[in-house]
Amino acid sequence: MKKTNSMTVDQLKSQLWKACDTFRNTIDSNQYKDYILSFLFLKYISDVYENKLKEYTKKYKGDKIRIKRRLEREVFILKKECTFQHIFENRNENNIGEIINEVFHEVEELNKKKLNGVFGKVDFNSESILGKPKSKNALLRHLINDFKDLDLKQFLGQSDIIGSSYLYLINNFAAEAGKKGGEFFTPEEVSILLAKIIEPKQGDKIYDPTCGSGSLLIKARQEIKNTNFSLYGQEVNGGTWALAKMNMFLHGIRQSYIRRGDTIRSPQFIDEKGSVMQFHKVITNPPFSKKKWGYENVQNDRRFHRGLPPPSKGDWAFISHMVESLLAKGKAGVVVPHGVLFRGASEGRIRTALIKENKIHAVIGLASNLFFGTSIPTALLIFDTNKTTKDILFIDASRDFEEGKNQNKLREQDITKIYKAYKKRKTIEKYAYLASLKEVEEQEYNLNITRYVDTFEEEEEIDIKAVQKEIEILEEELTQVRKKMKHHLSSLRTEKTVNPQNKGVNKV
Numbered sequence: 001m002k003k004t005n006s007m008t009v010d011q012l013k014s015q016l017w018k019a020c021d022t023f024r025n026t027i028d029s030n031q032y033k034d035y036i037l038s039f040l041f042l043k044y045i046s047d048v049y050e051n052k053l054k055e056y057t058k059k060y061k062g063d064k065i066r067i068k069r070r071l072e073r074e075v076f077i078l079k080k081e082c083t084f085q086h087i088f089e090n091r092n093e094n095n096i097g098e099i100i101n102e103v104f105h106e107v108e109e110l111n112k113k114k115l116n117g118v119f120g121k122v123d124f125n126s127e128s129i130l131g132k133p134k135s136k137n138a139l140l141r142h143l144i145n146d147f148k149d150l151d152l153k154q155f156l157g158q159s160d161i162i163g164s165s166y167l168y169l170i171n172n173f174a175a176e177a178g179k180k181g182g183e184f185f186t187p188e189e190v191s192i193l194l195a196k197i198i199e200p201k202q203g204d205k206i207y208d209p210t211c212g213s214g215s216l217l218i219k220a221r222q223e224i225k226n227t228n229f230s231l232y233g234q235e236v237n238g239g240t241w242a243l244a245k246m247n248m249f250l251h252g253i254r255q256s257y258i259r260r261g262d263t264i265r266s267p268q269f270i271d272e273k274g275s276v277m278q279f280h281k282v283i284t285n286p287p288f289s290k291k292k293w294g295y296e297n298v299q300n301d302r303r304f305h306r307g308l309p310p311p312s313k314g315d316w317a318f319i320s321h322m323v324e325s326l327l328a329k330g331k332a333g334v335v336v337p338h339g340v341l342f343r344g345a346s347e348g349r350i351r352t353a354l355i356k357e358n359k360i361h362a363v364i365g366l367a368s369n370l371f372f373g374t375s376i377p378t379a380l381l382i383f384d385t386n387k388t389t390k391d392i393l394f395i396d397a398s399r400d401f402e403e404g405k406n407q408n409k410l411r412e413q414d415i416t417k418i419y420k421a422y423k424k425r426k427t428i429e430k431y432a433y434l435a436s437l438k439e440v441e442e443q444e445y446n447l448n449i450t451r452y453v454d455t456f457e458e459e460e461e462i463d464i465k466a467v468q469k470e471i472e473i474l475e476e477e478l479t480q481v482r483k484k485m486k487h488h489l490s491s492l493r494t495e496k497t498v499n500p501q502n503k504g505v506n507k508v
Helices: 009-022 029-059 064-071 084-089 096-110 133-148 159-183 188-198 215-222 238-250 315-324 345-356 412-424 437-442 464-498
Strands: 205-208 230-235 256-260 279-284 326-337 360-365 378-384 391-396 432-436
Touching: 009 029, 009 133, 009 159, 029 064, 029 084, 029 096, 029 133, 029 159, 029 238, 084 096, 084 133, 096 133, 159 215, 159 238, 188 215, 188 279, 188 326, 188 378, 188 412, 205 215, 215 230, 215 238, 215 279, 230 238, 238 256, 279 315, 315 326, 315 345, 315 378, 345 437, 360 412, 391 412, 391 437, 432 437
Parallel strands: 205 230, 205 279, 230 256, 279 326, 360 391
Antiparallel strands: 326 378, 360 378, 391 432
C-alpha cells in the first residue's frame, strides 16, 4: 500500500466513499455519482491551482502579470472565483446551488477546448433531484464540508493515486446501480485481462468505440510503460462521456481524444477519405444484443460489407465496426454474450466471413455473473489482422472465478491462468483447444466453445462387488443396533411397571 505523510490511499478512498452518505438514500446512486465525481474533479484541479499559485507567487515575487502568464500555461486555467475554495467560502448562502453551477460553468468557459459540455448534465440547483431549498442547501453544505476535509494536495503529481480513487468510486457506483452500472463500467479484473490479451505497446493508437467511463482504455494504457501512446474513445451517453473525460485528466493522460456520439449511426473518428479511422488496438465492451442499434441508418455503409446484423440484435454491428477500425497489423478484443458465437442467419454469415478471412484469433469463455447488470456467462472474442497460422484457440475459463455474494470475480490467479493459456496457444486437456479452420468449417462455423473443449468429467468406475459387501456390513450393523434398541425399550417398560410413581430416571 502506498503511503503519504498524513493519509493512506485506502483512507482517501474510504473518505471519498463516505462523502456519498450525503446523498445515499436521498437520491438514486445513478444520479448522485455525477455530483460526487464532478466535485472530486473540481477539488483536485482547485488544489492544483492553489499549489501552483503559491509556487509562482514565491518564484516571481508577487509579479501578477508573470504569475498570470505562467498559470495560463497549466493544464487547466482557473480563477479564484471558480475554485472549490470559493464554493466553501459561500457555503452558507441561500443560493449556494446557483453559486456552484456558476463555478462549474466558469471552469468550462475557461477551458472550453478540454471541458466544453462536461458539467452540463449536473445541476446543483435542481429541486426535482435535490429537494426544496432548505433540504437542498443542507445537502450541499454537507457535501462541501465532506470535500473540504479531503486533503488532495498531498497527492498532487501522483495521478495514479487520484485516478485509482476515481475508478474506485465508479466501481462502487456501478455495483450500487445494478443493471445500469453495466452501461458505464467494465469490472476491473475483466478490463485487466482484456488489456493484457490485446498487448498494447509503445506507439500504439488504442480505441474503444463504446468507451463508457473509459476504464478499458485506462487499463490498456497501464500496460504501456511510457507515454508514447494515444487513446481514442466514443460514448453516446452524455453523462458517461463526461465521466470518461474527467477519468483521463485525473489519470494524468493528456494524449486522449474522447468524443460524444452514437458509434454506429455517427462515428466520430473519420479519416480524410470518409472511412473510419484505423487503430493498432481496439478494446471494447459494447451493449449486449442492443435493440434499435441503427439498422435503418447503415444500409449502404462500407463497414457492413459482410452483411447487416438483424435489427433487434446489434452485437455484430459493433464487432463489424471494430474490425473495420483495425490497421493491417492490429489486434482487438471484445466482450460478447455467447449467442454471438453460434446464432445463425445474418449473424452467422458475418461470423463465417470473418472466420474465412482468418481474422478470429481466440474465443475465451468466462464465468457467469461477472458483469454489472447481467448474470449470463460471457466470452471474449479476440481478432488479429496479422495472423500467420490458420487456426482458432478456444479456452473454457467458465470455472475460473471467486464466488461473491452479489457478483462473481476473476482472481489474480484466474487472470494469470487464462493469459498463460492464451499465450501458450496449445491444446490443454479439459481447458483449451487449438482448432484448425477446417475443424471449424466442419462445425459449420459455429464457435460455441463446448464443441471444441471437452470438459466432461468421467465418473469414477464403481466396484459393484465392493459396494455390495459394504451394504451387507451396514445391514448387519443396523440389525445389531435394532436389537440393542429393542432391549433398552423392554428394560424401560419393566422398570415403569415395578415403580409406577417414578416418571423419569431414578435419582441417585
